[in-house]
Amino acid sequence: MTDRDRLLEDTSKDVHRLEKHEQAPATWVGIAFYGGTVGLLFVVPIVGGAYLGRWLDSLAAGYSVRWTVSLIVLGIALGAYNAYHFMKGRQ
Secondary structure, eight states: OOHHHHHHHHHHHHHHHHHHHHHSOOOHHHHHHHHHHHHHHHHHHHHHHHHHHHHHHHHSSSOOOHHHHHHHHHHHHHHHHHHHHHHHHTO
16 A cells, blocks of 8 residues: 555545534533633623723722723623634634
């Protein structure tokens, strides 16, 4: 058997294995990891915006939550964008 024949045989085995894997149903562990990843992609920008906004508000005199609210809303938008593109890429 030549190197070319061995390469073609190995490649066809890998393609068959991948096609079989794509047809297999998702496991509970896989679903949990996928859901956890989407959750983190959504929540981390929100929490980061809240902490950054709180810190910026503490620098100003008096009580203000302008930065906190603004950056939480920005975090929601960024988190939704991250989660959407992650789920779109997994199709």
